[in-house]
Amino acid sequence: MKTFKTPPIAGAIMMALASTAVSANPDAANVDDAILSVPGLMPSATLEMTDNPGLWFKDPTDGDALVVIKPGQAVHIKMSEETRSQHTITSLLWPVGAKDFPVDQEKPSDASITKGLDKPGLYVFTCKVHPYMFGAVVVDDPDTKGLDIGSELELVTGVKVPADSDIAKKLLRTFFVVTTPSLWRDYREAEWKVNLPDIPLNIKGQTISLSALSMTMPNKLQTPKTPGVGEVWVNTQFEMIEGKKKPGTATRIDAANWKVVNKVKGVKEEMNHPHNMWPDNTYQHIYQTQWFDKRLLTFERASGKVTSNSEVGESPSHVLTRPADDLLYVAINGGEQVVKMTGGAAPSAVKSINVGPNSSPHGHFITDDGKYMVTPNALSSSVSVVDLDSETNTIIPTGGVIPIAVWGTPDGQRAYAANLLGTPPQLLSSLTVIDIPGKKKLSDINLAADYDPVSGKITGEAYGLLPIQTPVSPDGKYVVTANTLSASITIVDVATNKVIKSLTCEPGCHGVHFGMKKGGGYYAYVGSKFANDLVVVDMDKLEVAGRVLLADGKDTSIVAYNGMGGQGILPLPLVEHGYLKETLKLSGKKQLSSDVEGWLKLLTKEQKGI
Amino acid sequence: MLKKICMTSCLMAALLPAWAQAETGNTHLITLKAVKLDSGQLAYQMVSHKIQDDSGSEEDITGRYAKEPSIPGPTIVMTEGDKAEVTLEQGIKDSDKPVSIHVHGVHYKIDSDGTMKMLNQVTDEAAFPGKPYTYKWTAALGTAGTWPYHDHTFGNPKLGSEDKGLYGTLIVNPKSGQIPGLIDGEIKQVNLKDIKREFILWMHETTFWGMEVNNIVNRQVPLWTNPSLGAREGELVRFHVIGLGTAFHTFHLHGHRWIQPGTTHILDTFNVGPIQRESFVIKAGEGVGPGHWHYHCHVLQHMQSGMMGAFMVIGSK
Numbered sequence: 002m003k004t005f006k007t008p009p010i011a012g013a014i015m016m017a018l019a020s021t022a023v024s025a026n027p028d029a030a031n032v033d034d035a036i037l038s039v040p041g042l043m044p045s046a047t048l049e050m051t052d053n054p055g056l057w058f059k060d061p062t063d064g065d066a067l068v069v070i071k072p073g074q075a076v077h078i079k080m081s082e083e084t085r086s087q088h089t090i091t092s093l094l095w096p097v098g099a100k101d102f103p104v105d106q107e108k109p110s111d112a113s114i115t116k117g118l119d120k121p122g123l124y125v126f127t128c129k130v131h132p133y134m135f136g137a138v139v140v141d142d143p144d145t146k147g148l149d150i151g152s153e154l155e156l157v158t159g160v161k162v163p164a165d166s167d168i169a170k171k172l173l174r175t176f177f178v179v180t181t182p183s184l185w186r187d188y189r190e191a192e193w194k195v196n197l198p199d200i201p202l203n204i205k206g207q208t209i210s211l212s213a214l215s216m217t218m219p220n221k222l223q224t225p226k227t228p229g230v231g232e233v234w235v236n237t238q239f240e241m242i243e244g245k246k247k248p249g250t251a252t253r254i255d256a257a258n259w260k261v262v263n264k265v266k267g268v269k270e271e272m273n274h275p276h277n278m279w280p281d282n283t284y285q286h287i288y289q290t291q292w293f294d295k296r297l298l299t300f301e302r303a304s305g306k307v308t309s310n311s312e313v314g315e316s317p318s319h320v321l322t323r324p325a326d327d328l329l330y331v332a333i334n335g336g337e338q339v340v341k342m343t344g345g346a347a348p349s350a351v352k353s354i355n356v357g358p359n360s361s362p363h364g365h366f367i368t369d370d371g372k373y374m375v376t377p378n379a380l381s382s383s384v385s386v387v388d389l390d391s392e393t394n395t396i397i398p399t400g401g402v403i404p405i406a407v408w409g410t411p412d413g414q415r416a417y418a419a420n421l422l423g424t425p426p427q428l429l430s431s432l433t434v435i436d437i438p439g440k441k442k443l444s445d446i447n448l449a450a451d452y453d454p455v456s457g458k459i460t461g462e463a464y465g466l467l468p469i470q471t472p473v474s475p476d477g478k479y480v481v482t483a484n485t486l487s488a489s490i491t492i493v494d495v496a497t498n499k500v501i502k503s504l505t506c507e508p509g510c511h512g513v514h515f516g517m518k519k520g521g522g523y524y525a526y527v528g529s530k531f532a533n534d535l536v537v538v539d540m541d542k543l544e545v546a547g548r549v550l551l552a553d554g555k556d557t558s559i560v561a562y563n564g565m566g567g568q569g570i571l572p573l574p575l576v577e578h579g580y581l582k583e584t585l586k587l588s589g590k591k592q593l594s595s596d597v598e599g600w601l602k603l604l605t606k607e608q609k610g611i
Numbered sequence: 612m613l614k615k616i617c618m619t620s621c622l623m624a625a626l627l628p629a630w631a632q633a634e635t636g637n638t639h640l641i642t643l644k645a646v647k648l649d650s651g652q653l654a655y656q657m658v659s660h661k662i663q664d665d666s667g668s669e670e671d672i673t674g675r676y677a678k679e680p681s682i683p684g685p686t687i688v689m690t691e692g693d694k695a696e697v698t699l700e701q702g703i704k705d706s707d708k709p710v711s712i713h714v715h716g717v718h719y720k721i722d723s724d725g726t727m728k729m730l731n732q733v734t735d736e737a738a739f740p741g742k743p744y745t746y747k748w749t750a751a752l753g754t755a756g757t758w759p760y761h762d763h764t765f766g767n768p769k770l771g772s773e774d775k776g777l778y779g780t781l782i783v784n785p786k787s788g789q790i791p792g793l794i795d796g797e798i799k800q801v802n803l804k805d806i807k808r809e810f811i812l813w814m815h816e817t818t819f820w821g822m823e824v825n826n827i828v829n830r831q832v833p834l835w836t837n838p839s840l841g842a843r844e845g846e847l848v849r850f851h852v853i854g855l856g857t858a859f860h861t862f863h864l865h866g867h868r869w870i871q872p873g874t875t876h877i878l879d880t881f882n883v884g885p886i887q888r889e890s891f892v893i894k895a896g897e898g899v900g901p902g903h904w905h906y907h908c909h910v911l912q913h914m915q916s917g918m919m920g921a922f923m924v925i926g927s928k
Contacts, residue, residue: 034831035825035827035828036823036825036830036832037829037832037840037841037842037923037925038810038832038923039834039838039841039923040821040832040833040834040835040837040838040839040841041819041821041834041836041837041838041839041920042836043833043835043836044650044652044835044836045649045650046649046650046651047652060651061651061652061775062649063645063650075836075867077652077816077818077836079816080816081774082767082770082774106912106915106916107912107915108816108915109910110912110916111816111817111856111857111858111911112816112817112912112913112916113815113816113817113818113916114817114818114916115818115835115836115837116918128871212621249733312703348802376626423858466881486686490619505646539684567618
């Protein structure tokens with residue numbers, strides 16, 4: 002033997018250490034002397050981040066989003082090749098007193114972490130950019146009865162809640178609904194059954210079965226009595242289509258009869274998580290962001306033909322045009338900019354407008370006069386107001402956690418930013434009111450003022466938890482907010498900035514926008530991620546006028562999650578007068594298609610804003 | 612006498628397969644197994660490693676390896692002129708999918724490429740349950756260096772599952788027994804036998820996955836994620852740093868300098884892209900003394916995610 006001069010070392014390591022190989026070397030009398038390195042954590046469980054609806058944090062051993070480890074063991078959380086976007090790995094909640102918590106990253110990336118967990122209880126992780134991606138680790142002490150959830154849980158906002166509180170149970174049930182597609186609300190079934198397995202949980206020392214959180218509700222679709230005008234496009238972002246690896250379609254509803262017309266699927270382009278849409282002023286093209294990707298896809302409204310699919314930046318979330326020049330403004334949610342682009346069949350980038358360090362802008366707003374753009378900066382607890390003529394940016398710190406969407410009043414004076422995780426320390430759920438031209442924060446609106454998070458008691462209308470899209474009605478009277486955790490729609494009176502109404506939504510209530518009601522007035526259309534109906538709210542009565550099915554049972558290319566994943570909502574014609582005005586200018590000049598001309602004819606003077 | 616030697620070696624040559632006759636050296640008979648860990652990750656595990664020298668005598672060195680599978684997988688150490696027959700077993704629980712070893716750096720014929728027929732046009736060069744596959748490697752002259760090996764088939768015939776943990780390290784030492792190093796302020800030839808410890812660090816996403824090959828007790832120790840490496844002051848230790856995945860990294864070790872292999876450039880940081888690798892020798896604590904010398908990826912975002920550890924240089928007694 003040339004390379005290895007020592008005799009063979011056979012058998013167990015201790016045997017080896019006692020062999021001549023070791024004793025021949027005085028430096029290595031025993032293992033402690035020889036091996037000075039200290040191993041790092043060895044993962045006992047893994048959560049892989051993916052683009053698959055529900056299974057955004059996937060346990061590779063059994064394919065669900067929950068892993069169980071023992072105290073002192075470690076979990077490895079990483080990106081997988083099944084995601085095309087960057088994420089953060091961020092603690093949403095954890096047992097109070099857990100060592101070295103929370104876990105977070107400043108920016109989205111391809112990071113992986115290995116985290117040792119000592120304290121028994123429930124740890125939920127999310128991504129701050131895509132904050133419905135949920136994965137959970139239960140650190141279970143094998144000596145206690147039932148799976149340890151803990152006694153007191155801390156939320157990322159600093160709020161501490163008892164593990165048996167209503168909000169903790171809501172979060173727990175929501176976790177299972179979100180991460181288990183078979184528990185999503187399918188309106189083609191007679192009932193929505195959330196059947197949770199009989200797994201004993203240890204909550205504050207008491208053993209409770211997970212099945213106690215089960216529930217059943219009837220599914221009742223309802224056709225609104227008064228038709229709408231035009232069509233409603235809904236990004237059914239989770240729908241799986243044959244031939245596509247990535248989820249998502251755009252579902253077109255005819256507001257005259259509330260039926261699904263068709264779905265734009267983008268099979269060739271792998272249209273990935275289509276999240277939000279906006280049209281050009283002729284309504285010939287629809288621009289659409291792909292949120293778990295890097296691209297903006299443009300398709301022809303009439304034919305569904307894709308005309309462009311180009312890279313714009315990490316996790317593009319929302320797209321708007323500026324009324325006067327029809328240029329595009331695409332919020333780059335995984336970055337810190339809004340990309341300005343030319344419009345038409347094949348948009349191309351003109352400029353990148355930075356809206357602040359580590360801002361992560363999500364659902365932005367442009368005033369009717371095109372003067373200002375307002376961005377909610379999800380990762381920097383701020384709202385930016387950009388003067389679009391000079392492209393100068395003012396950052397307004399708001400104290401809100403994950404400000405995710407913003408919309409403004411028709412006069413361009415006020416904006417309302419939805420803070421997904423509230424405004425700590427006081428507000429569990431909030432909207433921040435912004436003075437747009439004054440470029441300052443005015444106040445916060447408590448969306449959950451009438452909800453007791455411990456008992457669950459609701460004593461009034463203000464019941465909205467985890468708010469998302471929050472448009473202002475075209476008459477400037479109301480702010481309508483989709484609340485994903487409470488599955489409710491809250492309506493704020495702009496005159497008083499108080500919640501005056503709360504309506505029942507769906508699990509994962511997410512996207513809202515206004516459309517024209519036939520004969521005058523408006524509807525608010527609300528889409529939900531984990532249900533396949535579109536809620537229609539009559540803005541004259543502030544009541545639910547109907548629930549419209551987004552699934553298409555006849556379309557055999559839909560292989561899963563039919564009609565699910567409702568997020569971006571685009572009703573046409575647009576209700577915002579600044580935009581509508583530009584389209585009305587083109588009417589009768591052979592620049593609009595006959596169906597669009599037909600819709601415009603149906604509008605009242607008030608709807609037209611004249 | 613000469614005649615006698617010739618008789619022995621000529622006899623040996625006749626017994627050895629043709630591919631093994633070209634150069635003299637040891638033959639490594641290795642069996643590895645691909646398994647699934649409790650965490651759901653995949654890993655290679657050493658089943659058996661025997662070394663035959665050119666006199667035909669055999670040494671079993673399996674005991675040098677960790678008994679359990681690890682990430683990175685077992686470190687295979689060869690010398691220029693050696694050959695290896697590496698047999699892979701598919702031991703992945705609940706899976707009948709092919710798994711392979713694709714090695715970098717050393718020579719092999721097309722049937723040892725570790726890819727599927729759709730890529731290599733020859734055959735599916737992968738192990739199936741109950742059907743191991745054997746790869747033949749030649750550590751020819753000029754292949755000295757630190758090389759990765761990894762799966763190229765599991766789960767995805769074009770990609771494999773290196774990203775899930777199926778990767779390991781091959782060290783081919785030069786036949787000369789010496790490598791250049793910056794020692795005591797001078798570039799000099801270091802005798803391999805004087806290297807006490809080999810620290811292997813794989814940079815994957817924002818995590819270091821480590822292993823120590825301890826040459827004092829001839830033992831491999833899996834060090835898992837972002838480990839603390841330990842050495843005594845003045846010991847010669849060798850680092851092997853390899854990239855994996857999609858990210859680009861900058862490896863930096865505090866307090867120490869080394870030479871870029873093949874040059875006289877002095878470094879304390881270098882770039883590591885996917886499957887790119889570097890190795891270097893240092894004298895632990897040279898000029899700076901004992902201490903917890905930080906090592907980390909110098910990409911700011913990776914640092915923020917905890918991609919770091921300590922190189923603990925312990926003062927001499």
